Amino acid sequence: MNMELDNETWLIEFGDDVIEKKAELGIEALTDYEKVVYCFWVIDYSIRNLGTLDAIEDIYPEAISEFEALAGKNHWSSKFNIKEVSSSEEAYYRNFEVFCSELRSVQTCI
Known part of the structure; x- marks a missing residue:
């Protein structure tokens, strides 16, 4: 049974797989x-848990710049x-x- 996951x-789930790989093998x-998804996960985590991007500094400070570059x-x-998009919780x-x-x-596609 192949159920499509909501976003x-x-x-x-995919972020967790990437985090495990990063923990085992390094960034x-x-x-x-995978790096783009990880960066997006960091941004999502910060906004969902704090309503701001403050947690990025503790988790992966390069998340926004690396996301944009990649x-x-x-x-x-x-x-x-x-x-x-990450400038406000509402956006x-x-x-x-x-x-x-x-x-x-x-x-x-990849």
Whole structure:
């Protein structure tokens, strides 16, 4: 039975796989796509748990800049800027589904 995951569940589950790989092998072992998902997971975690980006500094301070660099380099997530989306909790939630769906669509192409 192949049930499609909702975006929030996908980010949590795929993000967990990426976090485990990062913990075992280091950030250098992650593919560009895995790094982008990890960065997005860090941003999501911070906003969902604190309502701000403050937790990024404790988890992965480079999350936003690395996300932008890798997404730009690989032509992913061009619909909107991660800084704009993560600038407020409201903007983040308003755009989460579209943004996450776009990231998921990349996964099917790689």
